[in-house]
Amino acid sequence: MHPxxxxxxxxxxxxxxxxxxxxxxxxxxxxxxxxxxxxxxxxGCGKSTLFNILAGLDxxxxxxxxxxxxxxxxxxxxxxxxxxxxxxxxxxxxxxLDNTILGLEIRGVSRREARLEALRLFPEFGLEGFERRWPSxxxxxxxxxxxxxxxxxxxxxxxxxxxxxGALDSLSRxxxxxxxxxxxxxxxxxxxxxxxxxDEALFLSDRVYVMSHRPGAIVDPVSVDIPRPxxxxxxxxxEHVERKERLLELLRPTREVLEA
Amino acid sequence: xxxxxxxxxRISGVSALLLPPPTAIVSTLVGSxxxxxxxxxxxxxxxxxxxxxxxxxxxxxxxxxxxxxLLERAIYPWLVASQMVPVVAVAPILVLxxxxxxxxxxxxxxxxxFFPVAVNTIDGLRSVDREMVDLMRTLGAARPRIIRSVRxxxxxxxxxxxxxxxxxxxxxxxxxxxxxxxxxxxxYLMLAxxxxxxxxxxxxxxxxxxxxxxxxxxxxxxxxxxVIPWYREDRGHHEPSKEG
Numbered sequence: 001m002h003p004x005x006x007x008x009x010x011x012x013x014x015x016x017x018x019x020x021x022x023x024x025x026x027x028x029x030x031x032x033x034x035x036x037x038x039x040x041x042x043x044g045c046g047k048s049t050l051f052n053i054l055a056g057l058d059x060x061x062x063x064x065x066x067x068x069x070x071x072x073x074x075x076x077x078x079x080x081x082x083x084x085x086x087x088x089x090x091x092x093x094x095x096x097l098d099n100t101i102l103g104l105e106i107r108g109v110s111r112r113e114a115r116l117e118a119l120r121l122f123p124e125f126g127l128e129g130f131e132r133r134w135p136s137x138x139x140x141x142x143x144x145x146x147x148x149x150x151x152x153x154x155x156x157x158x159x160x161x162x163x164x165x166g167a168l169d170s171l172s173r174x175x176x177x178x179x180x181x182x183x184x185x186x187x188x189x190x191x192x193x194x195x196x197x198x199d200e201a202l203f204l205s206d207r208v209y210v211m212s213h214r215p216g217a218i219v220d221p222v223s224v225d226i227p228r229p230x231x232x233x234x235x236x237x238x239e240h241v242e243r244k245e246r247l248l249e250l251l252r253p254t255r256e257v258l259e260a
Numbered sequence: 261x262x263x264x265x266x267x268x269x270r271i272s273g274v275s276a277l278l279l280p281p282p283t284a285i286v287s288t289l290v291g292s293x294x295x296x297x298x299x300x301x302x303x304x305x306x307x308x309x310x311x312x313x314x315x316x317x318x319x320x321x322x323x324x325x326x327x328x329x330l331l332e333r334a335i336y337p338w339l340v341a342s343q344m345v346p347v348v349a350v351a352p353i354l355v356l357x358x359x360x361x362x363x364x365x366x367x368x369x370x371x372x373x374f375f376p377v378a379v380n381t382i383d384g385l386r387s388v389d390r391e392m393v394d395l396m397r398t399l400g401a402a403r404p405r406i407i408r409s410v411r412x413x414x415x416x417x418x419x420x421x422x423x424x425x426x427x428x429x430x431x432x433x434x435x436x437x438x439x440x441x442x443x444x445x446x447x448y449l450m451l452a453x454x455x456x457x458x459x460x461x462x463x464x465x466x467x468x469x470x471x472x473x474x475x476x477x478x479x480x481x482x483x484x485x486x487v488i489p490w491y492r493e494d495r496g497h498h499e500p501s502k503e504g
Contacts, residue, residue: 081398089389089395093413136490
């Protein structure tokens with residue numbers, strides 16, 4: 001079986017000549033159908049560039065992105081990959097409910113039907129009772145859940161999540177992580193998750209890719225064979241700590257990586 | 261404050277020709293209310309037509325410019341120049357061309373109004389959140405949909421700021437148009453009372469004009485709240501983006 005999403009030798013250079021900047025220097029990764037995979041790396045390692053390429057917003061300089069085994073140009077990817085950027089980007093002029101149905105509306109579903117479909121998922125996403133509120137009236141955690149519901153309702157099999165909990169405090173963050181796992185276990189989407197939080201990556205993922213400092217290159221996947229469903233206590237277990245040490249080792253910028 | 265004014269005028273013995281006491285102003289207001297109402301209606305019509313015309317032209321120009329750099333480079337400097345030429349100089353020419361009719365006043369008002377609307381519309385349409393546009397693209401949205409669902413709504417708060425400024429200026433513009441040449445309207449009344457040294461009546465006319473101006477300004481605010489109820493001036497809706 002093909003991986004759901006595959007990245008082969010993707011590089012990205014901005015500009016040309018002496019002023020050019022290499023943001024990605026050879027990224028290879030794959031995500032199986034229904035798998036939860038994380039990419040971790042230091043700030044500015046090109047994670048966002050990689051996600052823009054995967055979402056179809058930008059083209060790689062070299063290399064390929066394959067969806068269901070078929071190579072895709074940027075334009076083919078647009079509209080086929082669910083993308084949740086770091087900022088929730090809820091539209092201030094739409095109510096919470098109407099923000100979540102954006103993807104359905106663009107697909108041509110009538111507003112009425114789209115709302116009905118969204119409302120069915122509101123309790124699960126912890127948004128019940130806030131349908132008619134403006135985004136500016138709800139908390140950061142709720143905004144992220146609304147943004148995630150918008151991404152889910154767009155109906156793509158593959159979802160890219162770019163540090164969705166980065167702006168939340170650590171307590172709400174832990175809650176949101178457990179909640180995300182529940183949602184993922186019920187809906188079984190293929191998820192590629194970017195974070196710079198090692199605990200978060202280990203707790204959530206089946207496998208974790210480490211990205212080196214700029215220019216970004218994928219160093220190694222670490223598989224996280226800790227059984228599911230996982231509880232948050234798992235983050236203090238021996239297995240977790242062992243893997244964390246390995247990831248920390250990989251993240252330490254070596255001479256070789258810096259010269260690459 | 262009104263009491264202090266009344267008492268002050270009476271005690272100090274300032275001539276009522278220079279500063280009439282409030283009671284005198286109120287009594288002329290009430291006594292000649294039909295007169296004030298008739299002239300106020302004239303000015304109101306000038307303001308409303310001129311404002312509508314100016315706002316429409318401003319909106320159209322703003323939209324055109326934000327979609328065509330070429331058009332903007334060709335015409336924008338002329339628009340700015342049009343604002344540098346004082347209305348004081350233009351108004352008499354308009355009166356010369358159109359006579360003591362409604363037209364020159366409407367044109368003066370429109371000339372003043374279109375500019376803030378155009379500038380704010382351009383800024384509003386340009387201030388669109390790039391990331392929100394990208395998000396729409398990943399959801400498979402085509403250009404017309406992005407314009408309708410993102411660009412236009414995100415421009416509306418700025419457009420309304422422009423409309424408010426325009427409305428405040430429209431009142432001044434109408435009065436000015438009347439000063440240059442007219443036989444009716446609040447501006448005409450002011451000039452007439454001033455020449456007759458009817459200071460209390462002059463103050464009454466100014467009062468009527470102020471009330472009308474304030475009401476019109478708040479009217480724009482009310483329309484704004486019903487068109488963009490999600491927008492609150494006291495809280496920005498763009499949180500800063502974070503490097504990842």
